[in-house]
Amino acid sequence: FDRGCWAINYTFPDNFLFGTATSSYQIEGAWNESGKGENTWDWYTHNYPERILDRTNGDIACDSYHKYEEDIKLLKELGVDFYRFSLSWTRIFPSGFPNNVNYEGINYYNKILNLLAANNITAMVTLFHWDLPQRLMELGGLTNPRFIAFYTEYARTAFEFFGDRVKYWLTFNEPFQTCMFSYGDTRLAPALGMSGIADYLCGHNLLKAHAAAYHLYNTTYRSKYEGKIAISISAEWFEPNNTYDEAAADRVRQFWYGIHMHPIFSSEGDYPEVVKEYIATQSSLEGYKRSRLPQFTPDEINYIKGTSDFMGLNHYNTYLATNASSTSLETSYYNDIQASYWLSSSNMEDSDTARIVPWGFRKLLVWVKNTFNDPEIFVTENGYYDFGDIDDRGRISFYGQYLEALLEAIYIDNVKVIAYTAWTLMDNFEWNLGYEYKYGIYYVNFTDPDRPRIPKSSAYFIKNVIGNRTVVSYDRVV
Numbered sequence: 001f002d003r004g005c006w007a008i009n010y011t012f013p014d015n016f017l018f019g020t021a022t023s024s025y026q027i028e029g030a031w032n033e034s035g036k037g038e039n040t041w042d043w044y045t046h047n048y049p050e051r052i053l054d055r056t057n058g059d060i061a062c063d064s065y066h067k068y069e070e071d072i073k074l075l076k077e078l079g080v081d082f083y084r085f086s087l088s089w090t091r092i093f094p095s096g097f098p099n100n101v102n103y104e105g106i107n108y109y110n111k112i113l114n115l116l117a118a119n120n121i122t123a124m125v126t127l128f129h130w131d132l133p134q135r136l137m138e139l140g141g142l143t144n145p146r147f148i149a150f151y152t153e154y155a156r157t158a159f160e161f162f163g164d165r166v167k168y169w170l171t172f173n174e175p176f177q178t179c180m181f182s183y184g185d186t187r188l189a190p191a192l193g194m195s196g197i198a199d200y201l202c203g204h205n206l207l208k209a210h211a212a213a214y215h216l217y218n219t220t221y222r223s224k225y226e227g228k229i230a231i232s233i234s235a236e237w238f239e240p241n242n243t244y245d246e247a248a249a250d251r252v253r254q255f256w257y258g259i260h261m262h263p264i265f266s267s268e269g270d271y272p273e274v275v276k277e278y279i280a281t282q283s284s285l286e287g288y289k290r291s292r293l294p295q296f297t298p299d300e301i302n303y304i305k306g307t308s309d310f311m312g313l314n315h316y317n318t319y320l321a322t323n324a325s326s327t328s329l330e331t332s333y334y335n336d337i338q339a340s341y342w343l344s345s346s347n348m349e350d351s352d353t354a355r356i357v358p359w360g361f362r363k364l365l366v367w368v369k370n371t372f373n374d375p376e377i378f379v380t381e382n383g384y385y386d387f388g389d390i391d392d393r394g395r396i397s398f399y400g401q402y403l404e405a406l407l408e409a410i411y412i413d414n415v416k417v418i419a420y421t422a423w424t425l426m427d428n429f430e431w432n433l434g435y436e437y438k439y440g441i442y443y444v445n446f447t448d449p450d451r452p453r454i455p456k457s458s459a460y461f462i463k464n465v466i467g468n469r470t471v472v473s474y475d476r477v478v
């Protein structure tokens with residue numbers, strides 16, 4: 001390793017918060033215990049095991065349903081300020097429909113929230129992190145406008161039972177991945193593959209459901225509990241490949257996350273102009289009589305605008321982008337963008353030079369600041385995969401460099417970053433990639449029925465960062 005880096009001069013602001021994140025399906029296991037109903041990921045992994053890289057599933061996962069006390073010990077060891085985790089909808093409403101609350105499910109989350117409070121760890125709760133009730137999926141999932149009402153009742157139930165102990169609510173994890181990967185293409189359950197249609201319908205209802213939950217919290221619970229409510233949006237950085245590709249790169253940004261940020265965080269609301277324009281043009285060329293992108297009414301635009309107390313931002317990669325005029329008339333989200341993009345240093349897709357691009361993170365933070373009226377940014381995920389080293393130098397190098405970039409964004413670019421969340425607390429079920437791709441700062445032995453957790457080197461690194469409130473010395477891998 002190149003000893004390239006030493007503690008830089010910046011320290012994290014006094015009120016800056018550190019945490020780690022997980023999600024229900026990825027860690028809980030106990031897929032059919034204590035009254036839990038079936039969700040899309042249970043259904044998908046059981047019926048299409050071949051769609052998961054190692055043919056595994058989340059039936060047991062990290063067994064956090066039984067081992068949450070140990071998880072909270074790890075958090076305590078790390079010294080985090082908060083823990084971000086998600087609720088399993090079908091643990092609370094087994095059928096997905098908002099009647100017949102399953103009290104064993106409520107009880108499970110009560111135990112977690114109480115133990116977090118006893119340990120002085122703030123709870124950040126994601127209402128929806130992809131494990132949709134299977135019965136709702138059979139009704140079209142998020143493409144069914146009725147989803148909004150079911151989701152709002154689910155949110156109300158969560159606010160009622162848990163609101164007194166939850167400081168931060170996140171309505172949805174990653175609209176883009178939720179809609180484009182599950183409904184548009186076939187990467188995530190239920191893999192509908194109706195690109196250019198189902199993905200836009202999903203995003204449209206998701207934004208309305210998000211806004212409904214926000215307004216519900218705002219009018220009924222905020223004064224009582226004084227929590228905050230926001231959304232987590234995944235944003236990769238798209239860098240122009242050539243100087244003349246700036247418009248193309250920005251178009252990709254608008255299609256990947258502007259499409260969900262602009263309706264909520266811009267002053268004018270609604271989808272970005274460039275997104276509306278490109279989809280309308282492409283739809284018409286393909287023979288549609290109206291745009292495949294649904295339209296918001298002026299009332300809806302106002303209803304959605306401003307519905308997030310801060311911007312939850314997930315970030316992983318930097319891509320290069322270039323203009324690409326496609327003449328294909330096949331309906332697809334990717335055709336609509338009229339650009340192509342690839343991981344920077346694409347000839348080394350899996351190498352650290354392609355995957356550790358801290359300047360991309362910093363540019364993203366500045367772009368968000370400039371595009372959306374300088375919002376408070378809560379980094380709700382950032383992380384790095386490898387294949388299982390306990391002495392995980394690549395991950396330390398990643399975190400060290402990304403945290404430095406974040407400090408530069410705060411002190412040099414004046415971006416209001418208020419918190420940072422490492423994805424993820426421990427190795428877990430990485431969706432279509434199964435258990436082979438590991439993002440954890442704790443190692444989990446999945447062949448041992450006890451699922452023991454062991455700190456990796458990166459856990460000590462993160463603990464030091466939190467304890468010293470600065471990026472402590474580390475080896476730079478690239």
Ligand code: PNW
Nearest residue numbers: 023173174177234236316381423430439
């Ligand atoms: C996130 N991308 O998903 C999810 O929120 C986590 O549940 C997941 O474990 C984590 O990232 C690691 O993959 C993403 O392609 C999936 O840009 C894909 C992308 C971004 C985020």
